[in-house]
Amino acid sequence: MTDQPTSIVAGAESATADVAAATQAAEDAFAQYRATTPQQRADFLEAVAAEIEADTDALVEAAVAESHLPQGRITGEVGRTTGQLRMFAGVVRRGDHLGVRVDPAQPDRTPLPRADIRQRMIPLGPVAVFGASNFPLAFSTAGGDTASALAAGCPVVVKGHPAHPRTGYLVAKAVSRAVASAGLPAGTFSFLLGDGIELGQELVRDPRITAVGFTGSRGGGLALVRAAAEREVPIPVYAEMSSINPVVVLPGALEGDVAGLAQAYVGSLTLGSGQFCTNPGLLFLPRGAAGDAFVAAAAEAVGQASGTQMLTSGIAQAYAEGTARQSSGDGMTVLATGSAGEGSDAPAPQLTEAASADSPVVADEVFGPAGVVIRYDSVEGLLPSLADLEGQLTATVHAAAGDAEAARALLPTLERKVGRILFNGWPTGVEVGHAMVHGGPFPATSDSRTTSVGSLAIERFQRPVAYQDVPADVLPEALRDDNPWGLLRRVDGELQA
Amino acid sequence: MTDQPTSIVAGAESATADVAAATQAAEDAFAQYRATTPQQRADFLEAVAAEIEADTDALVEAAVAESHLPQGRITGEVGRTTGQLRMFAGVVRRGDHLGVRVDPAQPDRTPLPRADIRQRMIPLGPVAVFGASNFPLAFSTAGGDTASALAAGCPVVVKGHPAHPRTGYLVAKAVSRAVASAGLPAGTFSFLLGDGIELGQELVRDPRITAVGFTGSRGGGLALVRAAAEREVPIPVYAEMSSINPVVVLPGALEGDVAGLAQAYVGSLTLGSGQFCTNPGLLFLPRGAAGDAFVAAAAEAVGQASGTQMLTSGIAQAYAEGTARQSSGDGMTVLATGSAGEGSDAPAPQLTEAASADSPVVADEVFGPAGVVIRYDSVEGLLPSLADLEGQLTATVHAAAGDAEAARALLPTLERKVGRILFNGWPTGVEVGHAMVHGGPFPATSDSRTTSVGSLAIERFQRPVAYQDVPADVLPEALRDDNPWGLLRRVDGELQA
Numbered sequence: 003m004t005d006q007p008t009s010i011v012a013g014a015e016s017a018t019a020d021v022a023a024a025t026q027a028a029e030d031a032f033a034q035y036r037a038t039t040p041q042q043r044a045d046f047l048e049a050v051a052a053e054i055e056a057d058t059d060a061l062v063e064a065a066v067a068e069s070h071l072p073q074g075r076i077t078g079e080v081g082r083t084t085g086q087l088r089m090f091a092g093v094v095r096r097g098d099h100l101g102v103r104v105d106p107a108q109p110d111r112t113p114l115p116r117a118d119i120r121q122r123m124i125p126l127g128p129v130a131v132f133g134a135s136n137f138p139l140a141f142s143t144a145g146g147d148t149a150s151a152l153a154a155g156c157p158v159v160v161k162g163h164p165a166h167p168r169t170g171y172l173v174a175k176a177v178s179r180a181v182a183s184a185g186l187p188a189g190t191f192s193f194l195l196g197d198g199i200e201l202g203q204e205l206v207r208d209p210r211i212t213a214v215g216f217t218g219s220r221g222g223g224l225a226l227v228r229a230a231a232e233r234e235v236p237i238p239v240y241a242e243m244s245s246i247n248p249v250v251v252l253p254g255a256l257e258g259d260v261a262g263l264a265q266a267y268v269g270s271l272t273l274g275s276g277q278f279c280t281n282p283g284l285l286f287l288p289r290g291a292a293g294d295a296f297v298a299a300a301a302e303a304v305g306q307a308s309g310t311q312m313l314t315s316g317i318a319q320a321y322a323e324g325t326a327r328q329s330s331g332d333g334m335t336v337l338a339t340g341s342a343g344e345g346s347d348a349p350a351p352q353l354t355e356a357a358s359a360d361s362p363v364v365a366d367e368v369f370g371p372a373g374v375v376i377r378y379d380s381v382e383g384l385l386p387s388l389a390d391l392e393g394q395l396t397a398t399v400h401a402a403a404g405d406a407e408a409a410r411a412l413l414p415t416l417e418r419k420v421g422r423i424l425f426n427g428w429p430t431g432v433e434v435g436h437a438m439v440h441g442g443p444f445p446a447t448s449d450s451r452t453t454s455v456g457s458l459a460i461e462r463f464q465r466p467v468a469y470q471d472v473p474a475d476v477l478p479e480a481l482r483d484d485n486p487w488g489l490l491r492r493v494d495g496e497l498q499a
Numbered sequence: 500m501t502d503q504p505t506s507i508v509a510g511a512e513s514a515t516a517d518v519a520a521a522t523q524a525a526e527d528a529f530a531q532y533r534a535t536t537p538q539q540r541a542d543f544l545e546a547v548a549a550e551i552e553a554d555t556d557a558l559v560e561a562a563v564a565e566s567h568l569p570q571g572r573i574t575g576e577v578g579r580t581t582g583q584l585r586m587f588a589g590v591v592r593r594g595d596h597l598g599v600r601v602d603p604a605q606p607d608r609t610p611l612p613r614a615d616i617r618q619r620m621i622p623l624g625p626v627a628v629f630g631a632s633n634f635p636l637a638f639s640t641a642g643g644d645t646a647s648a649l650a651a652g653c654p655v656v657v658k659g660h661p662a663h664p665r666t667g668y669l670v671a672k673a674v675s676r677a678v679a680s681a682g683l684p685a686g687t688f689s690f691l692l693g694d695g696i697e698l699g700q701e702l703v704r705d706p707r708i709t710a711v712g713f714t715g716s717r718g719g720g721l722a723l724v725r726a727a728a729e730r731e732v733p734i735p736v737y738a739e740m741s742s743i744n745p746v747v748v749l750p751g752a753l754e755g756d757v758a759g760l761a762q763a764y765v766g767s768l769t770l771g772s773g774q775f776c777t778n779p780g781l782l783f784l785p786r787g788a789a790g791d792a793f794v795a796a797a798a799e800a801v802g803q804a805s806g807t808q809m810l811t812s813g814i815a816q817a818y819a820e821g822t823a824r825q826s827s828g829d830g831m832t833v834l835a836t837g838s839a840g841e842g843s844d845a846p847a848p849q850l851t852e853a854a855s856a857d858s859p860v861v862a863d864e865v866f867g868p869a870g871v872v873i874r875y876d877s878v879e880g881l882l883p884s885l886a887d888l889e890g891q892l893t894a895t896v897h898a899a900a901g902d903a904e905a906a907r908a909l910l911p912t913l914e915r916k917v918g919r920i921l922f923n924g925w926p927t928g929v930e931v932g933h934a935m936v937h938g939g940p941f942p943a944t945s946d947s948r949t950t951s952v953g954s955l956a957i958e959r960f961q962r963p964v965a966y967q968d969v970p971a972d973v974l975p976e977a978l979r980d981d982n983p984w985g986l987l988r989r990v991d992g993e994l995q996a
Binding site for chain 1: 530534575586589590593595600601602610611613614616617618621623624724728732733735890898900903906907910911914915917918919920921922923924928930932933934935936938940941942945946947948949950954955961962963964965966967968969970972973975987989991992993994
C-alpha cells in the first residue's frame with residue numbers, strides 16, 4: 003500500500019476532516035447533481051461500481067487486513083457493493099424513484115374546476131453517512147446508504163469508519179474518480195476521517211445536512227437521533243442499531259435431522275465471529291426430548307467452535323462483558339463455551355440457556371458469537387414472550403409441513419416485531435433485492451417505515467412536491483405531457499406506462 | 500340538537516376521556532381490523548362516508564354554529580370529507596397501499612441460491628389523531644388523518660377539538676355506526692373530548708399509540724413531537740404546523756388586469772377570515788409603476804374588507820397580537836386596514852409592507868387575514884430572500900408567457916422550500932387527489948417526506964415487512980403466487996398486473 007488514508011473533501015485530499023468544507027461543497031453540488039437525468043445518474047452509479055471493481059485487489063487486501071474478516075467474505079462484499087450500485091442504477095434508469103403522479107385538469111368540473119396537479123419525488127439534499135465496522139464495503143463508504151442517497155439525487159458526506167480507514171479511503175478515491183469522470187461537481191461525494199464522536203456530531207448538526215444514514219451501536223445511533231432532533235431544523239436519521247433476531251423452532255422442525263439443524267444454527271451464530279446485525283442471538287425451542295437433542299448438539303458444536311479475531315479490540319471487550327452478563331445473570335445457565343482463537347481479540351463462542359425471556363440480560367444484544375436458548379411448552383404460551391420482545395430486524399421460524407397452523411398463529415405477532423420474517427433458514431444472509439427489508443421497529447432501527455437494504459431504501463432520501471397548473475415550458479421533464487423519459491406514471495391514481 | 504357531546508370510547512359514550520381505555524380498545528381491535536381484506540376495508544370506508552352523509556343536516560348546523568364559518572363552506576366540507584374517504588376506499592380496493600414486491604427464488608444462482616423474498620406494507624398500529632379547528636370536518640374527527648390511518652389498517656383514537664365538540668361528537672357517532680355495521684371491533688375508532696393539553700400529551704405518550712397525526716399551531720405540534728421523541732419507543736408524528744405561503748408576482752403578470760389580480764389576492768387572503776394553513780401571508784412584488792398599481796388596488800380592497808368572526812376567541816386574540824407585531828415591527832409599514840366585523844372576535848384584515856424579508860416579523864405566521872408585501876428589484880435579487888425562508892406548505896407564482904425564463908429560475912429554489920408549487924392561482928384551495936402534496940419542509944410540517952392530503956397520505960401509517968421462504972400455506976393472501984386479490988406487484992423490480 004502506498005496511499006496513506008486521509009480525508010477527501012470535494013475531490014481533494016486533506017489531512018483534517020473539515021466538516022464545513024465538505025457540507026458546503028455538497029450543498030454547492032446539489033443543484034447540478036439533482037438535475038441529472040435518470041440516464042446520467044444511472045451511468046454515474048454504474049461508473050462508481052466499475053471504479054470500485056477496478057480496485058478489487060487493493061480493496062480486498064486493505065479490508066482483510068483492517069477487518070480480520072476472511073478474504074472470501076471480503077471478495078463477496080465487493081460484489082455485493084457493486085451489485086447494489088448497479089441494481090439502484092436500474093431503478094433510477096427506469097425512473098421508478100420519481101414516483102410520478104398526474105391528476106389532469108378538469109376544467110368543466112362543477113361546482114369548481116379542478117386544477118392540473120402533478121407530483122414527483124425530489125431529493126432531500128446533502129446526506130451524512132456513517133459506515134458500519136462489520137461490513138467495511140457493503141455497509142460503509144459506498145455501501146447501501148451512500149448508494150441509495152446518490153440514487154435519490156443527494157450528495158453524500160461519509161464519515162469514514164476508524165476501524166477500516168484505508169479501505170474507506172480507497173473506496174472514496176474510487177467514488178471521487180467516478181464523480182470526476184461523470185463531470186459532476188467534486189462535492190457530490192466527500193469522505194471525512196477523524197477520531198472521536200465529535201466529528202460525527204458536528205456533521206449531523208451541520209445545517210446543510212438534510213438526512214443521516216447510520217449503522218452501528220444503539221448508543222451511537224441514539225446519540226445521532228438526539229442531535230438531529232435538537233437541530234433548529236430537525237432532520238430524519240435512519241439508524242440501524244440493535245437486534246437479537248429471535249428464532250422459533252416449531253416442534254415439527256425437530257422431527258428431521260436435529261443434529262444437522264443445531265449445527266446449522268451454530269454455523270449462523272458463529273459466522274464472521276457473530277458480527278452481524280442479523281446474528282441469531284435468541285432461540286426458542288420446545289421442551290422435550292427432541293429439544294434436548296437439539297440443545298445437546300448445539301452445545302457440542304459451540305464447544306468445538308473456536309473464536310476468530312473480531313473487528314476491533316473494543317468490540318471484543320464489549321463481547322467479553324456481554325457474555326459475562328449472560329453467564330452470570332439470574333436464571334441463566336451456560337450450556338457451552340468454545341475456545342478462544344489466536345490473539346487477544348478472538349474470544350470464545352458461548353451458548354447460554356435462559357429460564358425465561360423476561361430477563362433484561364436476554365434482551366440486550368451481545369455483538370458476537372453468543373447465543374441464548376429459551377425452552378417453551380406450547381406455541382400459545384410462547385406468543386406473550388415474543389410480543390414482549392423489543393423491535394427486531396428479523397425473526398426466523400423453523401417449521402415442517404405439520405407446523406403450518408402454529409406458524410400462521412405466530413405470524414401476526416412476529417410482523418409487529420420485525421422487518422423480515424424468514425422460514426427454515428438463518429437470518430445472517432441479507433439479500434440485496436427489491437423486496438428485501440433490512441429494518442424494523444425501534445430499537446432495531448430509529449425509523450421502522452423503511453429499509454436500509456434493497457431498492458425501497460432510495461425513498462428514504464426523497465420527499466414529494468406537487469406542481470399545480472405549472473406551464474408546460476416551466477414543468478420539470480419528469481412531469482411533462484409528452485413523458486420524455488418514458489416513466490410509469492400514476493394518472494388519476496391508476497398506473498400507466 | 501338533542502345530543503350532548505361526550506367521549507365515545509370503543510363505541511360507548513362516557514363523560515370522561517379515558518385515554519387508556521381507548522388505546523387498549525384500539526390495540527385489541529388492531530389484529531381484526533388489519534386483517535380485513537381490501538374489499539372489506541374499502542366497504543367500511545365507504546360506509547363511514549355514507550353515515551356522515553346521512554347526518555349532513557345536523558352536521559352542517561352544528562359546524563356552522565361552532566365554527567362561525569359560512570354554511571356553503573361547511574356543506575362543501577362535508578362533501579370533501581366523504582369524497583376523501585371514498586377516494587381512499589378506491590386505493591384500498593385496488594390494494595395499491597399494500598405495495599407488494601416479489602423477488603422470486605433463484606435456486607440455481609451461483610455462488611449462492613437466492614431465497615424467495617416478498618414484501619408488503621403493514622399498518623403501524625393504533626394512531627392518535629388531533630383535529631384542526633379550522634376544518635371542523637375535513638381535517639378533524641373523520642378528516643384526512645383519520646381516513647388515511649383507517650385506510651392503512653390502523654385503529655384511530657381521535658382527540659376531539661374543543662372548538663367544535665358537538666360537530667366532532669356527531670361525526671364520531673357516524674363513524675362508530677359504520678364500525679358496528681361492518682362487524683368490526685368497537686375499538687377500531689374512539690373519540691376523546693377533554694380540555695387542556697394534558698389529554699393530548701397522555702395520548703401521545705401512551706405506549707399503545709404507534710403514530711400521530713396533527714394539524715394546528717407550531718407550539719402545539721412541536722410539543723407533541725417532543726413527547727413522541729421522549730417515549731421509551733419513539734413514534735412518528737405528522738404535524739402540519741405553520742406556513743406563510745409566499746407568492747411571487749413576476750413582472751409579466753402585471754401586464755394584464757392588475758386590479759383584478761390584486762382583488763383576487765385579497766380574496767384569497769381574507770377567505771374564511773384568513774384561517775387557512777395555506778393563506779398567502781407573504782407576497783413578493785416587482786418595484787415600479789405596475790407593482791405600485793397592484794399595491795394600491797390591494798390596499799383598497801383590504802381597506803374595504805371587513806372582518807368575520809374567527810373560530811375562537813383565542814385565535815382572534817393571537818391575530819390581534821400578530822397584526823400588532825406586523826404593524827409596529829422595524830421596517831414595517833401598514834398599507835391598509837379593513838374594518839372589524841360584528842362581535843369581539845371579528846378583527847379587521849390588514850395589509851403591511853416590509854422593507855425586507857429578513858425581519859423576523861415577516862417569518863412569523865399570523866393566522867388570519869393579514870398580508871405582508873415585499874417589493875423586489877430583480878428575480879435574481881429575489882432568490883436569496885426565497886432561499887432564506889423557512890419551510891412552507893406552498894409557493895405561488897404569478898407569471899405570464901414572457902416570464903417563463905424567470906419562472907424556471909425560481910423553481911429549484913421553491914422546490915427546496917415547499918410541498919406544493921402553483922402557478923396563476925391562489926393557495927387556499929387544496930384539492931384532494933392522488934397527486935396533491937399538503938406538506939413541506941420544517942416548520943411547515945414535522946416530516947417533509949409525506950403529505951396529509953391525498954392518497955400518498957396512507958403510506959404515513961405503514962411500514963414494510965419482508966417474507967423470506969415463507970411456505971405457501973402460511974403466506975399472507977396479498978403475497979400468494981395466485982395473487983387472489985389481483986394486485987399490481989413489483990416482480991424483480993418491474994411492475995406487473
